[in-house]
Amino acid sequence: MSLTEDLLAQNTVQLNSKIPLGSIEDKWDNYKADMKLVNRNNKRKFKVIVVGTGLAGASAAATLAELGYQVDSFTFHDSPRRAHSIAAQGGINAAKNYQGDGDSVNRLFHDTVKGGDFRARESNVHRLAQVSVNIIDQMVAQGVPFAREYGGLLDNRSFGGAQVSRTFYARGQTGQQLLLGAYQQLARQIGLGGVRLFNRTEFLDVVTVDGRTAGIVTRDLVTGEIESHAAHAVVLATGGYGNVFFLSTNAMSCNVTAAWRAHRKGALFANPCYTQIHPTCIPQSDEFQSKLTLMSESLRNDGRVWVPKNPNETRPAHEVAESDRDYYLERLYPSYGNLAPRDISSRAAKRLVDKGQGVGPLKNGVYLDFNEVIARLGHDVVQERYGNLFEMYERIAGENPYDMPMRIYPASHYTMGGLWVDYELQTNIPGLYAAGEANFSDHGANRLGASALMQGLADGYFVLPYTIGNELAPLLGKTIPGVDHPEFKKAEQAARDQYNGYLNIKGTRSPDWFHRELGKIIWDRCGMERDEQGLQQALSDLPALYEEFKTDLRVTGDGMSLNQTLEKAGRVDDFFQLGMLMCRDALSRQESCGGHFRTEHQTDEGEAKRDDENYCHVSAWQWGGDAMSPNLNVEPLEFEAIHLATRSYK
Amino acid sequence: MSNSIKNLTLKIWRQLGPTVKGAFETYNVDEISDEASFLEMLDYLNERLISDGKEAIVFDHDCREGICGTCSLMIDGQAHGPQRGTATCQLHMRKFSDGDSIVIEPFRAAAFPIIRDLMVDRSKFDRIIESGGFITAPTGGAPDANLIAIPKPVSDAAMDSAQCIGCGACVAACPNGAANLFTGAKVAHLNRLPQGQPERFKRVESMVETMDEYFGSCTNHGECEGACPKEISVDVIALLNKDYRKAKFASRKDLAR
Ligand SMILES: Cc1cc2nc3c(=O)[nH]c(=O)nc-3n(C[C@H](O)[C@H](O)[C@H](O)COP(=O)(O)OP(=O)(O)OC[C@H]3O[C@@H](n4cnc5c(N)ncnc54)[C@H](O)[C@@H]3O)c2cc1C
Ligand code: SF4
Ligand code: FES
Numbered sequence: 001m002s003l004t005e006d007l008l009a010q011n012t013v014q015l016n017s018k019i020p021l022g023s024i025e026d027k028w029d030n031y032k033a034d035m036k037l038v039n040r041n042n043k044r045k046f047k048v049i050v051v052g053t054g055l056a057g058a059s060a061a062a063t064l065a066e067l068g069y070q071v072d073s074f075t076f077h078d079s080p081r082r083a084h085s086i087a088a089q090g091g092i093n094a095a096k097n098y099q100g101d102g103d104s105v106n107r108l109f110h111d112t113v114k115g116g117d118f119r120a121r122e123s124n125v126h127r128l129a130q131v132s133v134n135i136i137d138q139m140v141a142q143g144v145p146f147a148r149e150y151g152g153l154l155d156n157r158s159f160g161g162a163q164v165s166r167t168f169y170a171r172g173q174t175g176q177q178l179l180l181g182a183y184q185q186l187a188r189q190i191g192l193g194g195v196r197l198f199n200r201t202e203f204l205d206v207v208t209v210d211g212r213t214a215g216i217v218t219r220d221l222v223t224g225e226i227e228s229h230a231a232h233a234v235v236l237a238t239g240g241y242g243n244v245f246f247l248s249t250n251a252m253s254c255n256v257t258a259a260w261r262a263h264r265k266g267a268l269f270a271n272p273c274y275t276q277i278h279p280t281c282i283p284q285s286d287e288f289q290s291k292l293t294l295m296s297e298s299l300r301n302d303g304r305v306w307v308p309k310n311p312n313e314t315r316p317a318h319e320v321a322e323s324d325r326d327y328y329l330e331r332l333y334p335s336y337g338n339l340a341p342r343d344i345s346s347r348a349a350k351r352l353v354d355k356g357q358g359v360g361p362l363k364n365g366v367y368l369d370f371n372e373v374i375a376r377l378g379h380d381v382v383q384e385r386y387g388n389l390f391e392m393y394e395r396i397a398g399e400n401p402y403d404m405p406m407r408i409y410p411a412s413h414y415t416m417g418g419l420w421v422d423y424e425l426q427t428n429i430p431g432l433y434a435a436g437e438a439n440f441s442d443h444g445a446n447r448l449g450a451s452a453l454m455q456g457l458a459d460g461y462f463v464l465p466y467t468i469g470n471e472l473a474p475l476l477g478k479t480i481p482g483v484d485h486p487e488f489k490k491a492e493q494a495a496r497d498q499y500n501g502y503l504n505i506k507g508t509r510s511p512d513w514f515h516r517e518l519g520k521i522i523w524d525r526c527g528m529e530r531d532e533q534g535l536q537q538a539l540s541d542l543p544a545l546y547e548e549f550k551t552d553l554r555v556t557g558d559g560m561s562l563n564q565t566l567e568k569a570g571r572v573d574d575f576f577q578l579g580m581l582m583c584r585d586a587l588s589r590q591e592s593c594g595g596h597f598r599t600e601h602q603t604d605e606g607e608a609k610r611d612d613e614n615y616c617h618v619s620a621w622q623w624g625g626d627a628m629s630p631n632l633n634v635e636p637l638e639f640e641a642i643h644l645a646t647r648s649y650k
Numbered sequence: 651m652s653n654s655i656k657n658l659t660l661k662i663w664r665q666l667g668p669t670v671k672g673a674f675e676t677y678n679v680d681e682i683s684d685e686a687s688f689l690e691m692l693d694y695l696n697e698r699l700i701s702d703g704k705e706a707i708v709f710d711h712d713c714r715e716g717i718c719g720t721c722s723l724m725i726d727g728q729a730h731g732p733q734r735g736t737a738t739c740q741l742h743m744r745k746f747s748d749g750d751s752i753v754i755e756p757f758r759a760a761a762f763p764i765i766r767d768l769m770v771d772r773s774k775f776d777r778i779i780e781s782g783g784f785i786t787a788p789t790g791g792a793p794d795a796n797l798i799a800i801p802k803p804v805s806d807a808a809m810d811s812a813q814c815i816g817c818g819a820c821v822a823a824c825p826n827g828a829a830n831l832f833t834g835a836k837v838a839h840l841n842r843l844p845q846g847q848p849e850r851f852k853r854v855e856s857m858v859e860t861m862d863e864y865f866g867s868c869t870n871h872g873e874c875e876g877a878c879p880k881e882i883s884v885d886v887i888a889l890l891n892k893d894y895r896k897a898k899f900a901s902r903k904d905l906a907r
Contacts, residue, residue: 059789063788063789077720078710078720078771078773079772081776081779082712082718082720082816084718087717087718134790134792138789138790139795140795140845141785141787141791141792141793141795142785142787142845143840143846145809148799148805149802151799152799152802153799170812173813176813177809177812180812184779184784184785185784185787185789187776187780187783188784188786191781199776251712251714252713252714253712286683286686288683288690288693288694289685289690291690291714392715392716392740395716395740396687396740398685398744461789465789509701512693513697554700556699557705561667561766562708562765564706565700565706
């Protein structure tokens with residue numbers, strides 16, 4: 001018996017992924033043909049709460065309101081326009097095959113499954129590839145100014161892990177333009193009264209009554225007021241947890257609180273150890289740094305990555321002779337070269353820096369060099385393509401990349417793990433959905449570049465609006481629990497107690513101090529490379545630090561007004577608990593796949609070695625009452641349309 | 651290697667709430683790396699305040715990459731500080747020198763009430779967008795994206811104004827507290843595109859009227875352009891005015907009909 005079968009027999013929760021019948025190409029059509037519908041006039045009888053106004057949340061809220069549902073939209077930002085999605089630079093994939101280079105839905109599907117190292121659910125990925133084409137049509141209709149060719153048609157570029165050009169972009173600000181598109185559509189609905197917006201309002205808890213989602217509890221960040229909101233269904237589109245590492249490319253306010261509180265209420269958390277470390281970020285410059293900046297992967301279309309062969313090299317980059325440089329990605333992965341996927345490129349950089357071949361004052365980076373392309377195409381063309389990224393680099397690093405190669409190093413960027421959802425994007429709690437980066441659904445153990453924007457918009461525009469109806473149809477005419485139900489009161493009280501608790505500790509260390517220390521442990525032990533000993537160490541260091549957090553935290557101010565220190569305390573608390581689960585998950589997965597690299601499991605050439613016999617499954621964890629005793633549930637992954645194969649980019 | 655900047659005196663606006671009177675307080679920062687960003691310097695100061703048992707200074711920020719538009723500080727009387735085309739979060743300490751004294755205030759404008767300390771409420775911008783800053787295209791019915799070719803210069807010009815990050819520096823810099831650069835940027839983005847034509851005049855009319863409800867009026871000072879971190883050109887205001895005049899003319903004709 002394989003380990004997967006063994007574990008399956010011990011599941012504590014019945015996991016039904018609800019994959020529709022039929023061939024992979026037909027599943028989504030079959031689903032839509034069979035799903036239950038809510039009549040347009042009846043839709044207004046249903047209230048749907050959407051938490052999050054990033055790409056996934058804004059597109060879902062706007063579309064659900066267009067369909068006629070009553071929608072309440074929540075964000076802790078001051079405006080829906082500011083969600084973290086805004087920072088995405090490089091682009092969004094779609095199987096349009098506008099370049100005629102052999103792209104198709106099937107190829108995008110294959111690339112995504114392979115890119116995810118065969119740890120994603122096939123049926124979801126195929127649907128994603130199918131609807132990808134609609135996203136581009138939708139966004140162009142809304143006025144997103146994607147880059148165009150001189151003839152007026154849409155332009156494309158290439159991204160890591162693909163040999164076709166299928167990435168649509170708007171200069172280096174694709175996320176901004178897509179988010180503003182979705183935000184404007186949401187704003188229109190707010191203006192029309194279809195959506196009520198609750199800004200500067202933080203989701204704190206999901207409330208369930210008799211096992212079904214009844215609503216949520218929130219905190220008004222300006223007044224500190226804790227409130228309940230009842231609904232027929234709740235969507236969490238609350239983003240990823242990359243900030244568990246403290247230093248990351250995520251926006252400062254990104255956090256796991258929404259997903260984590262849902263997890264504590266019974267929702268399973270899947271594959272928490274699948275995190276993505278992005279290869280091209282500006283290296284840390286000093287101890288005080290609180291945020292790292294990404295340099296878009298699109299730069300690898302034209303930039304060449306290298307380090308000096310000699311660890312003691314002291315010459316400035318442009319004086320190092322060609323023969324003294326190691327273009328290691330081109331050397332190790334000749335067919336993909338500088339566009340090797342993220343996990344692979346990141347590990348390659350780490351190994352060279354660990355060997356002492358790093359560059360820059362702290363020797364903590366590698367070069368990304370544009371010399372060759374500037375010579376070939378000229379300064380102006382390069383400026384047109386990457387101008388704003390070059391300027392951003394210069395502002396931060398104080399060096400001009402037209403003259404000196406950029407220095408880059410991997411950093412935490414994206415999290416593939418998240419709330420477990422079925423084919424309908426519903427968690428195991430009926431009526432609770434998760435969309436965008438907050439769910440675990442489509443990227444397996446590694447996400448390809450330009451696929452997160454695609455997934456967020458696919459979920460919000462083209463999946464949830466259908467699947468929610470299927471759940472709501474049978475509820476027509478039934479009354480749902482109101483906010484005076486005791487479960488709401490209980491959750492409100494628990495939230496008040498929690499925040500008062502932080503204020504009452506009156507210790508000596510700030511939430512940020514704990515966050516930084518926590519992040520260091522996770523980065524060292526559960527970052528780019530993991531091993532048993534390190535993970536065990538983390539599982540003893542983390543609870544110890546967490547104890548300190550609970551007894552030595554200092555939060556100044558009070559709970560009845562705007563208090564950023566208090567907000568942060570709640571978020572760091574959840575990061576602690578999540579961090580423990582990440583290490584537990586990484587420890588239990590005794591194989592290497594995608595972003596999860598266990599040094600014990602590698603090939604002779606140092607590549608990830610999967611174990612399909614025993615680990616071809618999703619690990620979905622159930623909260624077991626405290627952070628150190630979760631229950632493992634597995635969903636076996638079956639590959640019917642694509643054959644399990646070793647992932648090679650040589 | 652990084653150098654450090656020494657002996658900074660910060661005069662920072664502290665205010666408990668919208669209706670409470672605020673005042674400047676003075677803080678010293680003995681030493682900070684010149685690689686640090688301006689906001690990292692404030693993070694550092696806040697850590698010190700918390701460890702002294704004091705309340706941290708409240709300020710808005712998020713992406714720290716100059717793209718979300720959340721950060722919003724008046725630094726020495728300039729919205730987003732001394733560096734042109736740069737949002738507060740992208741300003742680095744290497745732009746300052748030993749012994750500098752720096753005044754830090756919130757964005758001030760009648761339409762942006764102070765929430766606390768350096769944080770203001772800019773939700774009136776959302777009201778402007780809600781009134782017309784969109785193209786009506788309900789999900790699902792869109793034609794193929796390449797059906798309408800858009801000349802590259804048109805699409806590039808639309809993108810130039812679509813870059814607005816909604817930070818409000820233009821309003822804070824304007825002696826009248828006008829929002830014409832912000833509103834003009836959105837109108838110039840959407841009204842330039844073929845997809846934006848059907849609602850062109852309706853859009854500009856309702857956006858301008860909503861804007862006038864909350865913000866001051868533009869008297870062509872041009873301070874906004876200099877403060878804008880995205881260097882949006884005042885040309886968008888000319889376009890806004892032109893389309894608004896046409897819209898008014900069109901609605902007069904409608905009324906006469
Ligand atoms: C620097 C950077 C560059 C990137 N570039 C690309 C790229 O080029 N292509 C690509 O495909 N992907 C890219 N990504 C990834 C991609 O941007 C994200 O995965 C994606 O935007 C996530 O969208 P989302 O809608 O799921 O969540 P988010 O955009 O993170 O939105 C989360 C929303 O939830 C709200 N929220 C969260 N918690 C709460 C709570 N407790 N209460 C109330 N509200 C809450 C927030 O206010 C926010 O509105 C990039 C990521 C980074 C960090
Ligand atoms: S126009 Fe410029 S200054 Fe005004 S909100 Fe937009 S980006 Fe900010
Ligand atoms: S924090 Fe996002 S623009 Fe400054």
